[in-house]
Amino acid sequence: MSEHGFDASLAPLIIAFPAASATLLLFFGRRLGRISGWVATGAVAASFLVGLVLFTTMLGAEAEHEHNMRRAAVTLFDWIRVGDFSAGAGLLVDQLSMTMVLVITGVGALIHLYSIGYMDGDERYPRYFAYLNLFVAAMLILVLGDNLLVMFVGWEGVGLCSYLLIGFWFDRSYAATAAKKAFVVNRIGDFSFLLGIFLLFGVVGSLAFTDINLASAEGGIGAGVAVVAALLLFGGAVGKSAQIPLYVWLPDAMAGPTPVSALIHAATMVTAGVYMVARLSPLYEAAGPDAMNIVAWTGAATALLAALIAAAEYDIKKVLAYSTVSQLGYMFLALGVGAYSIAIFHLVTHAFFKALMFLGAGAVMHGLNDEVDMRKMGGLRKVMPRTGWSFMMGWLAISGVVPFAGFFSKDAILASAWADGQYALWIVGAVTTALTAFYMSRLYLRVFEGDVVVPEGAHPHDPPWTMTAAIVPLAVLSLLGGIINLPEGLPSALALEHFLDPVLGEAVVPHGNAAWLLATAALVLSAFGIVIARGLYLSPDGEDRRSRLERRLHPLVGAARNKLYVDKTYETLVLQPGRDLAVFCAETLDKRVVDGIVNGIGRILGAVGEVGRRVQTGYVRSYAALFFVGAVALFSILLLKVGT
Amino acid sequence: MTSVAPGYFLALAGLMFTVGAVGALVRRNAIVIFMFVELMLNAVNLMFVTFARMHGNIDGQVVVFFVLVVAAAEVVIGLAIIVAIFRRRADANVDTVNLLKW
Amino acid sequence: MTIDFAIFAIVFVVALGSSMAMLFAKNAVHVALFLVAAQVALALAFLLQGAFFVAAIQIIVYAGAIMVLFLFVIMLLGVDRRDALIEPLAGQRTLAVALGLLLAAEIVYVAARGVDLVAATGGDRALRAINEDPGNVVALARLLFSRYLLPFEVTGVTLVVAIVGVMVLAKRIGRMGSPVAERSETSEQVPA
Numbered sequence: 001m002s003e004h005g006f007d008a009s010l011a012p013l014i015i016a017f018p019a020a021s022a023t024l025l026l027f028f029g030r031r032l033g034r035i036s037g038w039v040a041t042g043a044v045a046a047s048f049l050v051g052l053v054l055f056t057t058m059l060g061a062e063a064e065h066e067h068n069m070r071r072a073a074v075t076l077f078d079w080i081r082v083g084d085f086s087a088g089a090g091l092l093v094d095q096l097s098m099t100m101v102l103v104i105t106g107v108g109a110l111i112h113l114y115s116i117g118y119m120d121g122d123e124r125y126p127r128y129f130a131y132l133n134l135f136v137a138a139m140l141i142l143v144l145g146d147n148l149l150v151m152f153v154g155w156e157g158v159g160l161c162s163y164l165l166i167g168f169w170f171d172r173s174y175a176a177t178a179a180k181k182a183f184v185v186n187r188i189g190d191f192s193f194l195l196g197i198f199l200l201f202g203v204v205g206s207l208a209f210t211d212i213n214l215a216s217a218e219g220g221i222g223a224g225v226a227v228v229a230a231l232l233l234f235g236g237a238v239g240k241s242a243q244i245p246l247y248v249w250l251p252d253a254m255a256g257p258t259p260v261s262a263l264i265h266a267a268t269m270v271t272a273g274v275y276m277v278a279r280l281s282p283l284y285e286a287a288g289p290d291a292m293n294i295v296a297w298t299g300a301a302t303a304l305l306a307a308l309i310a311a312a313e314y315d316i317k318k319v320l321a322y323s324t325v326s327q328l329g330y331m332f333l334a335l336g337v338g339a340y341s342i343a344i345f346h347l348v349t350h351a352f353f354k355a356l357m358f359l360g361a362g363a364v365m366h367g368l369n370d371e372v373d374m375r376k377m378g379g380l381r382k383v384m385p386r387t388g389w390s391f392m393m394g395w396l397a398i399s400g401v402v403p404f405a406g407f408f409s410k411d412a413i414l415a416s417a418w419a420d421g422q423y424a425l426w427i428v429g430a431v432t433t434a435l436t437a438f439y440m441s442r443l444y445l446r447v448f449e450g451d452v453v454v455p456e457g458a459h460p461h462d463p464p465w466t467m468t469a470a471i472v473p474l475a476v477l478s479l480l481g482g483i484i485n486l487p488e489g490l491p492s493a494l495a496l497e498h499f500l501d502p503v504l505g506e507a508v509v510p511h512g513n514a515a516w517l518l519a520t521a522a523l524v525l526s527a528f529g530i531v532i533a534r535g536l537y538l539s540p541d542g543e544d545r546r547s548r549l550e551r552r553l554h555p556l557v558g559a560a561r562n563k564l565y566v567d568k569t570y571e572t573l574v575l576q577p578g579r580d581l582a583v584f585c586a587e588t589l590d591k592r593v594v595d596g597i598v599n600g601i602g603r604i605l606g607a608v609g610e611v612g613r614r615v616q617t618g619y620v621r622s623y624a625a626l627f628f629v630g631a632v633a634l635f636s637i638l639l640l641k642v643g644t
Numbered sequence: 645m646t647s648v649a650p651g652y653f654l655a656l657a658g659l660m661f662t663v664g665a666v667g668a669l670v671r672r673n674a675i676v677i678f679m680f681v682e683l684m685l686n687a688v689n690l691m692f693v694t695f696a697r698m699h700g701n702i703d704g705q706v707v708v709f710f711v712l713v714v715a716a717a718e719v720v721i722g723l724a725i726i727v728a729i730f731r732r733r734a735d736a737n738v739d740t741v742n743l744l745k746w
Numbered sequence: 747m748t749i750d751f752a753i754f755a756i757v758f759v760v761a762l763g764s765s766m767a768m769l770f771a772k773n774a775v776h777v778a779l780f781l782v783a784a785q786v787a788l789a790l791a792f793l794l795q796g797a798f799f800v801a802a803i804q805i806i807v808y809a810g811a812i813m814v815l816f817l818f819v820i821m822l823l824g825v826d827r828r829d830a831l832i833e834p835l836a837g838q839r840t841l842a843v844a845l846g847l848l849l850a851a852e853i854v855y856v857a858a859r860g861v862d863l864v865a866a867t868g869g870d871r872a873l874r875a876i877n878e879d880p881g882n883v884v885a886l887a888r889l890l891f892s893r894y895l896l897p898f899e900v901t902g903v904t905l906v907v908a909i910v911g912v913m914v915l916a917k918r919i920g921r922m923g924s925p926v927a928e929r930s931e932t933s934e935q936v937p938a
Binding site for chain 2: 858868
């Protein structure tokens with residue numbers, strides 16, 4: 001049943017296709033064998049098509065009053081009705097959710113296609129696709145849900161699938177550990193998220209987004225409460241979207257198959273936090289600048305920190321992982337200055353180029369016997385041309401080079417920060433831009449340019465067509481994707497922002513000369529980063545320069561190589577005490593206290609028995625004596641009682 | 645009928661009962677113990693007869709009748725058991741049947 | 747001192763004296779004979795109180811049959827077996843005597859208080875009336891077969907059960923697990 005405007009009854013199909021496919025593969029996967037991959041890909045592709053249909057329907061439908069809002073609700077069923085609390089399960093189809101749906105299903109379908117080639121030969125091939133489909137279904141539930149509860153179901157679902165997929169090769173202990181780490185760290189964020197949900201329900205009385213946003217906009221939520229609720233929900237985002245201090249699980253998650261990293265840890269799951277904040281933007285507006293600043297600065301700090309670590313990593317997947325953390329920081333920076341639609345813009349472009357680069361890394365690993373150390377690679381564009389050229393697109397995009405997609409989105413973020421008057425944030429963002437360009441160029445140049453270097457016994461080659469067929473569209477999108485939101489003055493200017501305006505409100509962007517100046521500044525910073533990287537890694541004097549630089553910046557480099565000691569800090573502050581507590585409970589509490597009590601009771605009973613058994617002397621006359629004692633006692637008592 | 649007050653008879657019966665109880669505890673020969681039990685039963689019989697007299701009806705004497713019958717049956721079986729246990733032993737000392745001790 | 751009281755005194759002395767003597771007699775046969783004496787004295791006590799039938803039964807059944815049975819068994823198990831004097835169980839004697847004195851004191855106390863509980867003449871008169879009119883036996887019989895009919899029948903069953911029980915108990919179990927009476931005695935003879 002739909003309201004205002006257009007018929008969104010196809011929406012449940014979007015979720016149904018991957019969900020049904022997942023169920024099918026879980027039960028009959030083994031029998032389907034190699035076909036599972038195509039079934040799974042087909043399901044996601046079907047969702048994408050339905051999404052497109054719904055999208056066009058939405059565009060063609062009449063707009064709802066003055067805000068150009070196009071929204072339709074699909075109620076699925078009445079879920080919980082307990083006393084005063086009732087939460088239905090429904091879908092909210094509007095511009096924001098459809099944008100997310102298209103990204104998820106589109107990029108998702110490509111990654112499924114890629115996986116057909118990448119996971120070929122794995123003995124749990126069908127199970128992999130079942131999990132991947134399940135993930136897509138959960139993610140779709142997350143973005144399509146019309147209330148916090150449905151979103152939370154999806155939230156938990158993607159967390160579960162992340163765990164299952166990170167630890168897919170569970171016989172490798174580091175993979176299993178990484179999966180656990182991801183789940184546990186996420187849980188901390190989820191706890192905060194739940195508290196936020198409780199609070200919101202208590203204050204608003206409903207968990208539906210429309211109700212909450214209405215209450216926020218109309219002042220129905222007190223400022224203090226709004227701040228607390230916003231920050232609690234943000235806590236969940238910090239966990240799911242790997243911001244400080246809960247980002248530590250993302251680099252370890254690289255233990256899973258590379259397509260998983262591409263889909264979950266680059267394009268979709270980690271963006272759930274960004275989506276959630278954007279969806280509840282009125283709440284954050286109502287929470288005021290204090291809360292927003294926390295969001296923005298968390299994002300900025302994360303962006304810088306992660307970029308620093310990425311610059312020192314040798315594992316190509318880890319570089320990409322930290323890069324993801326850093327780019328997510330950018331998105332939160334944007335959210336924190338009120339530029340919600342720009343954050344979504346960057347989400348979309350990032351999905352394109354990051355997924356592209358992960359898939360490219362996977363192709364490299366595929367051709368080099370799963371080697372990930374960039375010190376053992378070089379000049380691969382000459383021997384893997386298709387991969388190399390595609391990866392180049394991603395590199396240029398993330399480095400913010402015109403006219404690639406990443407330039408426009410990153411520039412927009414920095415411009416919004418400037419326009420909001422947050423010059424400190426701009427500076428941090430700018431430095432990070434330079435760093436980003438630097439480390440990504442370092443990665444690209446070392447691996448794909450220069451002399452050809454391959455590990456022993458590897459025969460580098462371009463991957464099979466299924467993998468290439470997924471990479472190429474993403475490369476094209478990385479090149480051209482900026483079109484969806486070009487700055488003012490160009491055709492299709494601000495298309496995405498205008499599209500999302502009804503949902504997210506207008507973003508403040510600098511106009512005129514300031515805009516051009518800022519754009520140029522961003523470009524210069526990126527160029528700076530690339531040039532330095534080229535100087536250090538591509539030129540013949542590179543090694544000398546590197547060692548000199550390293551000596552000069554020794555503490556910084558050392559810290560970066562050690563991931564800024566964050567993991568070690570967690571180890572000492574949290575993990576070791578946890579282990580000690582567990583040991584204490586097991587050894588002392590359980591063995592000594594509990595067992596002591598139980599055994600003690602046994603011993604007491606035994607002792608009582610030991611004493612008690614001595615009554616059984618075996619002599620009939622003793623027993624008779626006891627009879628007599630009892631009888632006389634009774635008689636005496638009776639006598640005393642009765643009196644005369 | 646005697647004119648002696650019933651209380652005297654009750655006292656006599658009580659004393660005989662006590663003697664029977666003490667004897668049952670002190671002696672060691674199984675048959676002797678049994679005989680002291682019979683003594684207790686006799687004392688009780690006297691009490692019942694006295695009560696019959698006190699109440700002025702014969703119900704007490706009927707009870708004595710039954711006690712007698714039951715005592716007879718009990719003696720029969722008790723002695724059979726004693727014979728079965730002590731047939732092959734050197735003496736009828738009840739202290740020797742003490743295997744059920746802890 | 748009326749004649750009634752004198753007779754009672756004799757009954758008292760004989761009954762209690764025999765009982766005490768039972769305590770100290772070492773030979774089991776002596777104990778049995780003292781018991782018989784006590785029972786005869788009690789029969790006299792029954793007579794004094796107007797329980798004629800029961801007095802007769804006491805002599806015939808108790809002193810006449812049951813005590814004879816006792817003597818049979820004593821003979822069967824050996825007459826000259828004597829109890830040793832030392833008491834192996836610690837404290838048994840003291841305990842028994844102490845309790846005995848306590849109990850005796852209590853009972854005598856109760857008896858003394860209740861000496862005139864029912865005026866000696868009150869109940870006596872009724873009982874005398876019963877003994878005269880239908881007579882002791884008839885009155886007893888009437889009660890036995892009307893109000894106490896069920897207990898009466900039950901005692902019949904009790905006696906049958908006792909007899910069957912004794913027959914079972916009396917079978918000797920030999921070494922082979924079967925009753926000795928069934929085994930041929932020739933197997934124990936010296937081989938020819």
